[in-house]
Amino acid sequence: MNSRTATSFPAPCVPWYQALGSRFATLWVAKMIGTTVGISGFFVIYFWVMHNPPSEPTVMPLMLLDHWVGVSDEAMLLYGxxxxxxxxxxxxxxxxAGLRACARDAAFIAGVGLAVFWFFPTTVPAFAVDWAQYPSLMFLKNADAGGNAFPSLHVAFAVFTAVLLERQLREVRAPSWVRVLNVLWAMGIVYSTLATRQHVLLDVLGGTLLAAVVSRAGTTRARLAWNEA
Structure with a gap:
């Protein structure tokens, strides 16, 4: 058996930021078009499902943490x-290969989430909040009514992204502060789903679980591919 593991990478020939720049320039047209089409297509289906539920959406219950996290207009920046x-x-x-794996796993997360939204419609409670006091959030509420609550795909995609970026940053030997920033960014997005009242804790846990399962499967495939190389 090959003695290499998925966590042992050859020393890079260039600084980490140059390595990332080289990766960014690789297949950039396909990446730009694919990401744009993927996100746009997701939004079309997402809003159609939200506005055409086959049954009355279930209101998600509140947990203790939902009461502790305050409403924040500034959280809209993190959310977006x-x-x-x-x-x-x-x-x-x-x-x-890496691009296809990323697209495949992201599509799987979206597919599972949208299927759950369709067969088990959910929505967040009608919070007793004067949204006029929160201009950014009022705009968000007008655009996204708070349906398609469980699991939170906002959280699922944030956690999934954090795992993938961590893997990529390790591969280029990025410094610790960059990797910590990646984790903090993901955590900030997770927090924002509660602070904007777009999701409740159970939605967050559902999204985290979905991302964890998909990310685990992706990590296993990457390790097997590395050992077979």
Whole structure:
């Protein structure tokens, strides 16, 4: 058996930021088009499912943490940053194989989430909040009514992205502060789903579990591919 493991990488010939830049430039047209089409297509299906539930949505119950996390207009920035954040792993894919794996796993997360939304429609409670006091959140509420609650795909994609980026940053030997920043960004997005009242704790846990299962499977495939190389 090959003695190499998925966590032992050859020493890079260039600094980590140059290695990431080289990855970014690889297949950049395909990455740009694929990411744009993928996100756009997801939104079309997501909003169609949300506005056409086959049955009355179930209101998700509140847990203790939901009462502890305060409403924050500033959290909207973190919430919206997801759509830039999730574009980073495909942008830093080093080859077609990595790009296909990223797209496959992201599509699987989306597919499972959308299927659950369709067969088990859910929504967040009607919070006693004067949204006029939170201009950014009022805009969000007008665009996204809070349906398709469980599991939170916002959380699922954030956690999935954090795992992929961690793997890519380790491969280029990025410094610890960059890897910590990646984790903090993902955690900030998870927090924002509660602070914007777009999701409740159970939604967050469901999204985290979905991402964990898919990420685990992806890590296992990557380890097997590395050992067979």
């Amino acid at each position: 940053s997801l759509w830039f954040y999730i574009s980073l792993p495909p942008a830093f894919a080093k080859d077609w």
